[in-house]
Amino acid sequence: MSEEMNRNTEATSFQAAEGITRRLARYLVAARAEDLPQAVRDHATRTFLNWMGCAIGASRHEAVEIAMAALKPFFGPPQATVLGRPEQVDILSAALFNGISSHVFDFDDTHLKTVIHPAGPVASAILALAEYQPVSGAEFLHALALGIETECRIGNAVYPDHYHTGWHITGTAGVFGAAAAAGKLLGLDEQRMCWALGLAATQPVGLREMFGTMTKSFHPGRAAQNGLTAALLAAGGYTSSDQAIEAKRGWANVLSTHRDYREITGELGQRYESLLNSYKPFACGIVIHPVIDGCIQLRKEHGLDAAAVASVSLKVHPLVLELTGKREPRTGLDGKFSVFHSAAVAIIDGRAGEAQYSDAAVRAPVTVSLRDRVSAEIDPELAADAAHITIELVDGQRLEKRVEHAVGSIERPMSDAELEAKFFDLVAPVLGAARADALLQACWHLGEIADVAELARAAA
């Protein structure tokens, strides 16, 4: 009896799932750039600008250097730019390296509902493609928005179960975003768009176990490369499933214990997930941002000095300790996964940029000492962008700060000026101030550019 009920429920759920991949493909093929709401276009521009700043800023990071040196003997023709660097490589390699560099500082954009970093997989794939075939800024922004929509909606459908299972959702859902956006620019018809999504589904990238190693930033890079490969193969007629997302042994059933397909096909072209994308003011996992925000505020308000601090007690959302509970980070990268280190540098430096996550920074005696005085406990009542900080001073004084929405959240978004400052901080050290400024202006005008390849080359 219970088995029969089970079978009935299964039958119903498969019925609801019918045609999800095809409906999504149909939407992607039919969507027109001129119908994209202005607010979505503006958001896509901000997303692109933020992504490019991150990629250029990290373009000399050892993860990028090592990956490029290891694969250099196998590069194809010089077709596309590796952002912030002199090398031109084939477009599939460019997608990989730009995806790596855009995520290696963990400073890129975040779709807070799913913790997907949307730009990495999508923008890395289509900027490379735009250097291979002419793409206007308007088409580019449209494809970027569709790609983000695709990956975030698919992410919504399986979040949080899929993420809790251990998948790095940026790589596993991101591959769909890359395939959809590249497929749009390649002009795929409905059948081929289905195949592109199928070829994407079969190449998910990323286990959360890799967090804290270079392989984490490999995920959006490889997702970009896999999605672009999927679209190119589908364009050539390489066949795949037409129901890769919803089939019994398709992506959603195999990679998640729960799924809600209405998230994928509901209100397509009306509700835009890309409007929920956010940008980070701090160079670390977003879950620590409320703590950093609060510590910086307390530092400013009270002119705090590390030596005066006896203890720092944090109350945080449960994810904070799960994701960033490293007590004794040994490297800069490790430091990004330590709420203790992050609170310490926020109090000491009043910032949490790349400089605060260098190898030297995590080993600085004053930081280590203050870090050891930081404790954290979970408060299940707190929202993901909230935190409560209590600082006891040596003189017995007690300071408190409750952060309801961290800066960079949907409720307290970074302003255009803050985004510009972040871009400049990241790009100027690599390209120089004058070129950084020119590129910044070009990014703001992305939607009006006749050929996006020019913008890519300006970032070399």
Next chain:
Amino acid sequence: MSEEMNRNTEATSFQAAEGITRRLARYLVAARAEDLPQAVRDHATRTFLNWMGCAIGASRHEAVEIAMAALKPFFGPPQATVLGRPEQVDILSAALFNGISSHVFDFDDTHLKTVIHPAGPVASAILALAEYQPVSGAEFLHALALGIETECRIGNAVYPDHYHTGWHITGTAGVFGAAAAAGKLLGLDEQRMCWALGLAATQPVGLREMFGTMTKSFHPGRAAQNGLTAALLAAGGYTSSDQAIEAKRGWANVLSTHRDYREITGELGQRYESLLNSYKPFACGIVIHPVIDGCIQLRKEHGLDAAAVASVSLKVHPLVLELTGKREPRTGLDGKFSVFHSAAVAIIDGRAGEAQYSDAAVRAPVTVSLRDRVSAEIDPELAADAAHITIELVDGQRLEKRVEHAVGSIERPMSDAELEAKFFDLVAPVLGAARADALLQACWHLGEIADVAELARAAA
């Protein structure tokens, strides 16, 4: 209380899992070619020969043509052979295409315990690598054996749950085999071998939903390419997890509901899974082989003619209908997933080679007509390599055949002569009889060759 027990069990199981990836890496690094038992070496030679025949035989298949045409603009330098073809491509692309062509006929080797096709991911990766750096035949056979050992042991640890979830285990476990074998030839130390396995773990390829489309053969190809990429990145110092297989959010926990790590590290260097590899006499999914075998035997024994057959009743293992239950295949590829079609051609032609799985063959009226007279039911008592066939003739006669072990199984392996005939059938139409024969002899002497690149070039 129950939560606490749960936690205890979890703790115990993580304890048992400790160091699995590192222990495997240590073994791979320390293993010496001269210690490989002769039987394993012989088996690896047969595996290689069978793999090469399949890859050359399918080298003009449209899946290969389409994939190559779609990605050609992005190829790197001409470093490695695409088997059976004139093109030289970069080694990462060669790994992809040779992996695709070796599986596209579904005629390659099978590790029956896990239904992994071991050669595709491993041989495709290291034959390409052997054209980039000199590798002796003895080293090559050793790396091949280690790669097969790695993927089959990891497969054993999660089979059947992982497969039942919907993963195409050839691509998901195969990527480890490719990384291990390539890592061995690159001379990785223990730390880098761990990282190579970590980079492999994070790139599993393949959903079973793709069966019946070109994307199925993409899986071993992409697994080869991903594993080779993993080893190259690790060799360059790209960091990853040291416990990618067994960690809480590592491969085995995320991709399977069950795991037995003793399968991975138990009796390493003593028990060889590669001795359990088998070769297919028929060009379709192995689960249908007992049916085909039995039908061919009945045809021989009774001089059967399709027109004389009133009905064919099959009793089969449960997997047969799950995997190959297509009643009305529309394409040749579809036909490989139809036990009904396979029984029909076995009775009509007395064979089940590539010719019996062409688009024309599945549409031939005499085949369609006989196919409609075939029925199948599950008998849970039957082993996977067994079947029971009952044929009713128009004249009322009733013929029966029980197959206990299909030809090609461990108990009834193909002879060297049968393997040679299969190789020749596949290769002669592509390279001509003389070159096919010379290549066959070269394959038998793989272990003695000074530079494996010569053999690869002889297969162009």
